[in-house]
Amino acid sequence: MSSVTVFGLCAAAAVGLGLYGLITNPQPLRKIIAFNLLGSGVFLLFGIIGRRGAAAGFGNDPVPQALVITGVVVAFSATALAIALLLRLFQTAGSTTLRSGAPTGAGPDPSGD
Amino acid sequence: MSIATVFEIVLAAVVLGLAIWTIAVPETYSATVGFVAYGLLVALIWVRLDAVDVALTEAAIGGGLGGVLLLGAAARLRNADPTAVETPCKLVRLCAAALSSLIAAALVAAILLLPDPAPTLAPAAVAKAWATGLANPVTNVLMAFRAMDTMLEKVVLLLAIVGVWSLASDPAWGGRPGPRHEADPHGVLAFLARLLPSVGIVVGIYIFWTGADHPGGAFQGGAILASMWLLVVMAGLTDTPPVSSRRLRFILVAGPGLFLVVGIGGLCLGPAFLAYPLALAKPLILGIEVAMILTIAATLGLLLAGAPERSEQR
Secondary structure, eight states, rough: OOOOHHHHHHHHHHHHHHHHHHHHSSHHHHHHHHHHHHHHHHHHHHHHHHHHHHOOTTTSSHHHHHHHHHHHHHHHHHHHHHHHHHHHHHHSSSSOOTTTTOOOOSSSSSOOO | OOOHHHHHHHHHHHHHHHHHHHHOOOOOOHHHHHHHHHHHOOOOHHHHHHHHHHHHHHHIIIIIIHHHHHHHHHHHHTTSSSOOOGGOHHHHHHHHHHHHHHHHHHHHHHHTTTTTSSSHHHHHHHHHHTTTTOOOHHHHHHIITHHHHHHHHOOOOOOOHHHHTTTTTTTGGGGGEEEEOOOOOOOOOHHHHHHHHHHHHHOOOOOOOHHHTTTHHHHHHHHHHHHHHHHHHHHHOOOOOTTTTTHHHHHHHHHHHHHHHHHHHHHHSSTTTTTOGGGGGHHHHHHHHHHHHHHHHHHHHHHHHEEEEOTTTT
């Protein structure tokens, strides 16, 4: 088995696990983590495509590498925004439930949806 | 089977085990710790894939700063009411498992059936490398060949920070992000916060500078600088600046701003948006990168610090 196959299987499993966690886990923080896991699997798939495109003295195609670097930074900023929203929801509602119509801790200032 | 293959299989198995742990473990805090470990080990996979630039980014941003962000959130949400009652019913979970396995199986099939020979843009990146004078192909792609992506990504960072700041409550509007950290001034944390930044700042700037010819660059260097600043903040040696500070806002827009000015300059004086004049390509790229590393370090640090929570005076 080449490294492309080994890590390719690992990346595909990470995508599947992340998707499963995103759908089934009710806690928002767990959903954020699962979504990051899914994203990490997608980035790894990019790396595998780039590894197969090794040429001209490089072990990995530089174009997918650059796309992944951009993607990692964007994923981080989206995660930071999601966590800030979650902490604000907890602060105003006193709970982190995503259920509509859930009883909240009577926060006078709704954080918006 | 060579030793390298065995190492790769073991690494993939450990990473997969951590991914399963992250999804399956009941406690949120344990899942977060699992994900941080996962992020650090994924950086090793990137090294094995011969993508050291990505490995540095993944370790610094995915594992390091992302880990601090998630662990901080998990610690603050520890008192949140347990939502076990909301766990979806068995049928939903079964359907989700079927869908996820289907997608994973489709991806596996796609990986095993990829076309041979694989398409690659590496020769094209090498053929045009002379135009910028940089030897690192990834930096070339990021700063010249696909500079548009990098510029727009800076704008995304800016939008994210605007979004985070917009979540401030009315009394804290324009105030300082995050709680005021207090640590024992003679403790280990304060000691490390005095000792490490002197090394970390040099390493961060070195990683940035060497990115022209070797693995590294503004993203990785910026993440290291951001973590040094956060360490000092967490040890209580300094405070986060109020977000209404003009100097801070200038640093935040410096990177995308300079990028945009150079891009429009290329449009007005040259052939296309972001077209660097050949003679000035390297100085221009370096100039943009210097502005970018400041912007990246400040933005990443402030994204981690979170929404303003205290008014300016306190």
